Amino acid sequence: MPPDVVQGIGDDAAVVKIDGKKRLLLTIDMLVENVHFTTKMPAKAIGWKALACNISDIAAMGGIPKFAVVSIGVPSKIHVTWVKDLYRGIEAAGRKFGVAIVGGDTVQSEKIVINVALTGEADAKDVVLRSGAKPGDVIFVTGKLGNSLKSGRHLKPNPRVAEAQYLVKHFKIHSMIDVSDGLAADLRHILEKSNVGAVLDAEAIPLHPDAKLDNALYDGEDYELIFTVGAGPRACPHRGEHRGSPLQHGRMKFFPIGLIVNNPRGLFLRKPDGRIVKIKPKGYQHF
Amino acid sequence: MPPDVVQGIGDDAAVVKIDGKKRLLLTIDMLVENVHFTTKMPAKAIGWKALACNISDIAAMGGIPKFAVVSIGVPSKIHVTWVKDLYRGIEAAGRKFGVAIVGGDTVQSEKIVINVALTGEADAKDVVLRSGAKPGDVIFVTGKLGNSLKSGRHLKPNPRVAEAQYLVKHFKIHSMIDVSDGLAADLRHILEKSNVGAVLDAEAIPLHPDAKLDNALYDGEDYELIFTVGAGPRACPHRGEHRGSPLQHGRMKFFPIGLIVNNPRGLFLRKPDGRIVKIKPKGYQHF
Numbered sequence A, B: 001m002p003p004d005v006v007q008g009i010g011d012d013a014a015v016v017k018i019d020g021k022k023r024l025l026l027t028i029d030m031l032v033e034n035v036h037f038t039t040k041m042p043a044k045a046i047g048w049k050a051l052a053c054n055i056s057d058i059a060a061m062g063g064i065p066k067f068a069v070v071s072i073g074v075p076s077k078i079h080v081t082w083v084k085d086l087y088r089g090i091e092a093a094g095r096k097f098g099v100a101i102v103g104g105d106t107v108q109s110e111k112i113v114i115n116v117a118l119t120g121e122a123d124a125k126d127v128v129l130r131s132g133a134k135p136g137d138v139i140f141v142t143g144k145l146g147n148s149l150k151s152g153r154h155l156k157p158n159p160r161v162a163e164a165q166y167l168v169k170h171f172k173i174h175s176m177i178d179v180s181d182g183l184a185a186d187l188r189h190i191l192e193k194s195n196v197g198a199v200l201d202a203e204a205i206p207l208h209p210d211a212k213l214d215n216a217l218y219d220g221e222d223y224e225l226i227f228t229v230g231a232g233p234r235a236c237p238h239r240g241e242h243r244g245s246p247l248q249h250g251r252m253k254f255f256p257i258g259l260i261v262n263n264p265r266g267l268f269l270r271k272p273d274g275r276i277v278k279i280k281p282k283g284y285q286h287f
Helices: A043-060 A080-097 A161-170 A183-194 A211-219 B044-058 B080-097 B163-172 B183-194 B212-219
Strands: A005-007 A014-017 A022-033 A064-074 A101-109 A113-123 A138-141 A173-180 A198-199 A225-229 A248-249 A252-261 A268-272 A276-278 B003-006 B014-017 B024-034 B066-076 B101-109 B113-123 B138-141 B171-176 B197-201 B225-231 B246-251 B251-262 B266-270 B276-278
Touching: A005 A198, A005 B101, A005 B138, A014 B101, A022 B066, A022 B101, A022 B113, A043 A064, A043 A080, A043 A113, A043 A161, A043 A173, A043 A225, A064 A161, A064 B014, A064 B024, A064 B113, A101 B003, A101 B014, A101 B024, A113 B024, A113 B066, A138 A248, A161 A173, A161 A225, A161 A252, A173 A183, A173 A211, A183 A211, A183 A225, A183 A268, A225 B024, A225 B163, A276 B024, B014 B225, B024 B044, B044 B080, B044 B171, B044 B225, B066 B080, B066 B163, B080 B101, B080 B276, B113 B246, B163 B171, B163 B251, B171 B183, B183 B197, B183 B212, B183 B225, B183 B266
Parallel strands: A064 A101, A198 A268, B066 B101, B197 B266
Antiparallel strands: A005 A014, A014 A022, A022 A113, A064 A113, A138 A225, A138 A252, A173 A225, A198 A252, A248 A252, A268 A276, B003 B014, B014 B024, B024 B113, B066 B113, B138 B225, B138 B251, B171 B225, B197 B251, B246 B251, B266 B276
């Protein structure tokens, strides 16, 4: 890996050194018709989501999203209104999160393809990787999970940029990732990169009213953040207590849902009856 | 346009201000199967081209290419060797031009889609836009043009990064663009953004042995650079003389092919018999 690459492939975004004191973050996402969306969904929502997913990746690194470039492949028969609405959605997300759309490319394609690349910036000390979780860390999530696809919530993600910034500026966050593939699959990325295990508390995982525990574990596309933080003084906003009501800061909520452990490796769930069971590795398969 | 955006949509790459003294450049390109390439072409060449086109965009801004993120959409039935060869081509171009591939996304897609986003950096004073051409400027091109598609040269573009760096460090380059759509279409972008006209000298345009003048004007995908430079002392490497043999610096060649004029507006060609004719606006239509 070249010396100016702090983190390459294998996290929510790449982290590279540039001129100046900040780190440059880079992420990219491709959405394909009939795989990630259909033209029956509102074009504006698809545009919003295309940019918001990338913003969520930057947030999960402890960064502030800055500049986006967008490529769109569209069939020549598509109505120009559809493309305009798509851009309107991208621009709306850009306005809300302070992202400038600075470039793009429109090409012909049989199926619609939307590709967004986004830069972010972060102070070097604020960058949070997946690989920093430590035994004893409390695991938190920034909001309710589950049933995002069926409920339609997946079309209007609200990336947790402000939450992540509050966290990195006030606490030593050891690891962080956003929930795109489901709590189980995404937390597992942290465990694998950090070489640790985790025990989640089934009763502590915050669920949307229309969701069950399995939805939270396996559905994905919630775009909440999972993060871990040490339990020492000033290290953990929850003072080491991993059960109980969520922490609040203004309108932000942080739900403690479990602990990082050294042994056993793997992802476990403490059921309401006290039994601890292994969580199966399933969830949304991109490919 | 936000204050940190120096140049948004409408040039080879976006130019933004970041922490530090340098400018960040951003460009993106999407290549779609059966529109920009077919699977009958060698995968490695397609990969090389996908990154090289973006590198050419950064070169045309006066920048040095740095970090790339790559998304690929592929059908599930595709052979893994094809995808590996594609990446091998991307990596080969990266190695040659000092670009680190720092992230990516692989998704399912009916047709193959390759999207490369590339960052570059440039000293603020070295950034060259399309909009700076001035009447009296000599128009140069960095190499031979024409017949890139039929000859297969379009699959092995050699972006002119070193040439552009030599130019911006030694001369005051007023405007620059790379030849992707053909000399006529790309020079016309400079004319429109700069609000000037141009007269090209038919006999001065350097052609590949297998190309005719029309190929140079309309074929595209040569990935040479067109640039304009003032004719004052130290301003123009050619001392105001727009006809004659190319300038050389080491292995680099710069061919003077015409002049920027105030009147008439539009793009004109001086034929070998001395007649000046208007060049028709045609060429490769992306969409």
